[in-house]
Amino acid sequence: MNDILDPLLLSRWQFGLTTLYHFLFVPLTIGMALLVALLQTFWVATGRLHWLHLTRLFGSIFLINFAMGVVTGIVQEFQFGMNWSNYSRFVGDVFGAPLAMEGLLAFFLEATFIGLWIFGWDRLPKGVHLATIWLTSIATILSAYFILCANAFMQNPVGYRLDAATGRAQLTDIGAVLTNQVALAAFPHTLFASIMFAAVVIVATAAWHLRKGQHVETMRRALTFGAITNIVAFIGTVLEGDQLGLAMVRTQPMKMAAAEALYNTATGADASFSLFSIGTPDGSSEIFSLRIPYLLSFLSTHTFTGTVEGINDLQAQYTQQFGPGDYTPIIWVTYWAFRWMIALGVLSMLVSVAGLWLTRPGRIRAGRTVPRWAWTVAIWTAPLPLLASLVGWVFTEMGRQPWIVFSLMKTADAVSPSTTGLMVLASLIAFTVVYGALAVVEFRLLRKAALTGPDDWEAVHHETAPAQLATVY
Structure with missing residues (x-):
């Protein structure tokens, strides 16, 4: 019973649960914001309505996911004070700096420009409105970078000194924290992985509609766009993963x-x-x-x-x-998490390659249909990049153990001394129940938006200039 109510063990399980759950929304937010910005750019540049339809469709998916990510992300910071107060006292001066930048700069910009994008369709000039979604995307990327800088300090502590009197780490060089070699390597790797997941969500949505024979011309373009983006992002993920591996060898x-x-x-x-x-x-x-x-x-x-x-x-x-x-660290966890991360990413890329081959123009012109099973595979393999990212984070954090801050503080020393196992267990159960309910709500909202498909032509005609209305596909 004592092992079951061990505050350290339960605190680790709770933080792992809430972190991984929050990360369900992070890559889709980062990747989809960028891809929606690209889709809207294609519409503004070409005037073709299918790009506008896709912008509106995947923009709604981005907004649903963004809202849920904000809700679940708030819990993360409270846990540092509740369950990990010793850790917060030890590194708060250093760890808090990039987190403050994320909240006061990146998230503020993100919230501001996402509001302008939502309500500016009929009110802002087209170029200005396009700029708001690009600024939203840049803000989400900045937010990710600041968070990764905070995490990188735990992997490779730099830019600090230990105060002998207080026993705390004090910030001495914010530049060193923001240019930590682990952060510089992890950032593009995480960004490309996020783009992969957003791309396969587009592929899966397009595959569902194409299997039904709905919105065919629009969804063919969505399928091609998503598949090519996934392949390019996979190449970037592999190349940047190699750089992250070199940084890992040097630091851990x-x-x-x-x-x-x-x-x-x-x-x-x-x-x-x-x-x-x-x-x-x-x-x-x-x-x-x-x-x-x-x-x-x-x-x-x-x-x-x-x-x-x-x-x-x-x-x-x-x-x-x-x-x-x-x-x-626990060898079997790190060993298999590393391999599953690679395998899931490779499999996702291969599905996109197969999709491009099966829908190539020559095959379509020859009147050959895509097998129904191919659409089903494209739909059900959509979570693969997300699962790869999740096990990648399991590898990153579990591989650092027993340290919470490598070489400076062990995880066992970081837990709050006044927190009891019963308290953590109660909150763990509550979080599990609430997060489980939120997961169902999120999935149903995203599924409904994806299966509804793009707006009808008439639904967006008032937002499109007459000259552009004449250009249909």
Whole structure:
């Protein structure tokens, strides 16, 4: 019973639940804001109504998701004071700076310009109205960057000094915090991953309507736009993920070793990438693995002869550096989260490639129809980039353990001393129930908007200039 009511364990579960739930909305907000801005730009530049229809349709999906993301995001900051007061006291001076910038600058701009975009369709000049959605997109991207800077401090603390009298970290260089190498690498990786998810939502919506034979010309363009965007974003995600991996090796070598289940330091051919691995129950050694020689060395150092530090050697090094303790994360979690992140992203990209091939112009002109199962696959694989992002964050945060701030503060020391397990359990249950209900509401609203499809031509004619009305598809 004591283990069940352990405040540390329950606080970790609660923060993990609320963080991952909030992140359900983050990538779609970031990615969809940008893609809606592009769709509206296409309409303004060409005057073709299908781009306006798609702007209105996916703009409504963006707004629904944005509203839900705001509601769930508020809870995050309160938890720092409720369940993690020791952490808040220790890093509040540093951690609070990028969070304040996110709230006072990025979110303020986001809320302002999203309001102008919503209510400005009939009231603002077309170019000004277009600028509001672009500024909304830029604000969402800025918001993500400031949050990632705060998180990057937990991965690679910079720009601070420890106050010997208070035992707190004090901010000394905000520039260093905002240019943390982990943040600079994680930001584009996160941005491209968010664009992937927004793109496949567009693909899935288009696939549903095309399967029904509805809004065919408009939805063909949506399918092509979404699929191409997903593929391009996947390439960007992979390239920036490589840079993030290099930053991870430099700042948290134990996380890379755990990601590959590499127990002993290896060089060259021995520093291989494992496709599948089985370890001992205590996680101290490897029993069996299927590996690609040299690949881990290349991924970690960009050379085929580089050295990659192993779990056992790093554990010995950290024990000597930080004192007795277990500095190894849960290996099976980090190992499989890393692989599922990659696999889900690759599968999503392949679905888009297949979709472009099955709907290529030559095939359509030849009168060949797309198999019904292909539309079903496109619809049901829409969550893949989101799931990849979620397990990626599990890897990022679990791979840092036992540290809440790497090398400075352990997670066990960060929990609020006055918080009881019963208190956390009660709030955990409440959050689970409320968030579960909100998830149902969110899904139904998004589904209704997606299945309703774009506005009819007559519904938007008053917002379109006469010359543009003559240009239909």
